[in-house]
């Protein structure tokens with residue numbers, strides 16, 4: 001068991017959850033002079049499961065500050081386009097951006113953390129606090145003590161459940177179907193129309209988007225990359241409940257793991273794509289063997305700090321993915337936390353109060369922004385309405401609204 005902080009040793013933090021928020025918090029707090037250990041419930045490293053991630057300036061800043069090498073970060077794109085049902089481009093927006101994969105980011109950030117401080121197979125069960133610090137207990141019997149505990153345990157956070165049990169994910173009324181296609185498996189016509197771009201197809205109440213990401217082994221060469229394909233579709237809550245049942249009749253609460261999505265649902269989305277999507281997006285889906293769906297939720301915790309426990313990333317708040325800000329917000333939360341905790345002469349409680357003061361409002365803005373952009377999926381359209389593709393392209397691109405005051 002580790003000892004509490006004393007004046008001759010650095011402060012110690014426990015970080016729970018080794019996905020994006022946890023990796024950034026560990027790397028940045030170590031740089032700020034803390035002793036940090038990161039605990040993940042998964043028994044195996046998390047790579048191999050993620051799809052596309054859009055980068056923003058906030059994310060690039062946090063990567064650089066963490067010491068990650070961002071030279072080969074992802075695929076550089078220059079513009080956003082919207083196509084109509086016949087693949088004619090109906091809107092364009094110049095917007096240079098790097099798009100990448102969750103796996104690539106995980107690889108870069110994981111490399112910043114020494115293995116002796118990265119602990120797999122550690123499922124946090126309870127947290128206790130005293131005047132001098134926190135004690136974390138794990139289901140494998142491990143007990144750890146520290147000056148601070150950082151909850152980076154995602155949108156179903158058990159740590160948030162301890163302190164804010166009323167804050168629960170709220171279903172948005174739609175799901176995303178998604179998958180990745182190998183560049184080489186896409187027909188040339190689809191590649192020519194959408195591959196090097198952030199592309200949209202925007203029929204009423206639906207949003208189909210796609211962008212290129214690195215391929216296997218993070219390959220960036222032409223021909224070896226992949227295309228991240230996403231279809232937002234409204235699904236009422238009752239229907240969602242039936243979709244969360246797997247082939248064996250087992251019900252999965254909130255979300256279902258990709259391999260467990262039923263074949264009849266996959267067949268149905270493929271049929272719908274044949275009728276409803278333009279050739280580029282339709283043919284890209286044909287190249288994806290097993291698309292899967294994720295219900296969209298958001299939530300906002302009105303508090304991020306509970307004594308010596310701080311919530312960051314999705315544990316604190318989740319904005320719907322239209323703004324592509326989940327990872328950037330997690331990284332910026334971690335960055336702010338490390339900033340306020342850098343000076344060892346400042347009391348931890350005082351530093352945490354400043355962190356909460358700075359980041360709560362940003363989380364709320366992300367949630368509100370996601371709701372505004374997602375509103376399009378559930379609004380009533382008459383058949384003659386053409387909605388403003390320019391507005392959607394522009395507003396899903398910018399992260400300016402997240403700037404700290």
Ligand SMILES: Cc1cc2nc3c(=O)[nH]c(=O)nc-3n(C[C@H](O)[C@H](O)[C@H](O)COP(=O)(O)OP(=O)(O)OC[C@H]3O[C@@H](n4cnc5c(N)ncnc54)[C@H](O)[C@@H]3O)c2cc1C
Pocket residue numbers: 016017018019020021022039040041042046049050051052053101102122123124125152153154155157158312313314315321326327330
């Ligand atoms: C494997 C994986 C792949 C992903 N792929 C994508 C993607 O392709 N595109 C995208 O937009 N988003 C993806 N996400 C989500 C994305 O990482 C988050 O939305 C965002 O980055 C904020 O991350 P987070 O670290 O706050 O939460 P999360 O990414 O949800 O991570 C929470 C972590 O905490 C761990 N954890 C939970 N409870 C406990 C516990 N009791 N004890 C110990 N550990 C615990 C979880 O196993 C998980 O690793 C993925 C998440 C994961 C875990």
